[in-house]
Amino acid sequence: MVPIKLNSTRATPLLMRILPALGIGYLAACFAAQSYLSAQKIDLVEWVDLKKAAEISKKLDKPIMYDFSAQWCGPCQALKQEVFGDKTLAKQINQMFVPVQVIDRVREDGANLLEVDNLQKKYKIDSFPTLVVMKVGQSDIRTQTGFKDKETTKEFIRGTLAWSMKGANPYDVDWKNLDDVIVSSHKSERPLLILFWDERKEYSRYEYLANKDLVKVIKENFVPVEVTVPIKANDFKLAESKDLVDKLAVKRSPALVIVPPDGGVPHFQIGNSTYDDNKDFLQKYLRFSRK
C-alpha cells in the first residue's frame, strides 16, 4: 500500500480517524454504565431542587413527595436501594410526583439549612426515613414513617397515587373477568374493552391509563375486561372466552382491544402507548361508532 502524503487530497485528519473509535468507546461506556446502574440499583429518582418544588408542582399539577432522610441513616440507604433504585418504582415516582429529597445535616454540619428545618417542623419529622406526599394549597397529607420493606412502600406509593389522582386512578376501573362478562353479555349493549396486561413487564399502569377523561370514557362507554399475559395464566372456564382471545391473537402487551357488541371488526391499540394515545383511541372509536 502506498503511504498517503499529508498534502494529498486523500489525506484524512488524525481527528477523523480517532473519532469513530471514540464513538464506539463511548457506546461501550454507555452499555457498561447501564448494566452497572441496574446491577448497583442506585437511586434512579430524578430529585427536584427543594426551592423549585412548589412552583413545578403547581405547573405540572402533581403532588410533591418529600423524602426526609440522612446520610448516616441505615434504613434511608435501604429505601434508596430497594425503592428509589427500582426502575419501575422510580419511573412511577418521577412521573406522578415532584420528588424532593430533604437531607438532614445536623450530625455532619451541626445545623440544617433554614428551609430544611422549616419543613421538618411543619411535618413534625422525628425519625428517618419519612416520606410525605402533599399537594400545594391543600392541608391533607400522606405520610410513611420508617422503612419496613419494599412491598409496604410500594403499597404506600400506590395508595398515595390513588388519593392524589382522584378520578384519574386506573385502579378505579372495575376490570372484569372475561368469563363473567361473557355469561352476562346479553345484559350489556356496550362494546368490550379488553386490556391485555403483563404484570411482569416494567411498564406502569399509571403511564398507560392514569387520565381522568380516559377513566371516565372507559367507565361510561365500555365493559372493561382484563386478560392477564401470558394468556395461559387466565384459566378460562368458557370455550367462548378462549375462542375470543384466540381469535384476537394479541401477541404483545400491553394492548387494548375494543370488541364491538354487534360482532363488528375489533379495534386494536398494541404496544407501550401513553394514556393520551389510549384516550384518543377510545374516543375515535366512539365517534366513528356513533356515526
Add this chain to the structure above:
Amino acid sequence: MNKSIALMTIKQLWNRPVRLVLLAGFVGFPLLIDVMNRQMGFKDHTSSAMVIINTSMFVLIIGAGIIGQDISDGILPLIFSRPIKRWQYILTKWLAVAFMASIVAFLNLFIHLLFAHGFTFELVKGIMPFDLAQIVLLAMGTTSVMLLLSSLLPGAADVGVILLVCAACFVITILQHFFHVPGMEDTAMNVFAILFPSFDLGDIHSLRQLLSIEIGRYFAVVLVCLSGSVLLVNEKEFSYGSN
C-alpha cells in the same frame, strides 16, 4: 466546509423537480389529513412529534445519491481534479444536506403549527427550542447513514437500500406478531434506530443520563458512518485515466 461544494449541493436539489414534488407531498400530506379531520368535525391535529419524524423523509429525498449520484453523473472526477481534500467534500456534503433537510423540516413544523393554531400566541408556544434541536439531530444522523451507503452504492441506490431495510423491518414486525420469538421483539426498532439515528433531548435531565445507550448509539453511528464514508471514498479511483 467548502462553500462551492455546499452551494453545488443546494443547487442540485433545485435542479431535480422530482425531489421538489416529493418534498411538497411530504409537507402537504399531514396538512391534508388535518384538513380532512377538520371537515369531519374532529379537532385533532397531526402531532408535532409526527411532523418532526418527517425530517428523515426529507433527508432521504434531498440526500438521495448524496455521493453516488455525483459519481454516476461524473461530477466527482471534476471536483477531485481540484485540490479539494476528500474528507472536506464529504463533511461539506453532510452539513449541506442536513442543513437543507433541517430548513425544510423547520418550515414544515411552522406551516403545521400555523395551520393548527393560526397567527396566535399558541403558534409561538408550539415552536419549542427542543423541537428545533431535535430536527437538526435527526437530520445530521440520517444524513451520515446515507453518506456511508452512498459511498458504497452507485446513483440513488442508497435510498433503495434504506427502503428495502425498512420493508424488511416491517415484515419482521408482522412475523413477530404471528410467530413470537422471545428476545426479537425490538429487532425492527433497533434497526430503525441505526438507520435514523437520534435521541430524545427531553430525556436528558442530568449528567448521568448522558451515558444512555441512545446517546452512545447516536454518536457511534454518526462518527463511524462519517469516517467510513471518508475511508471508502479515499479508496476509490476518480481520475479520468481510471476509465
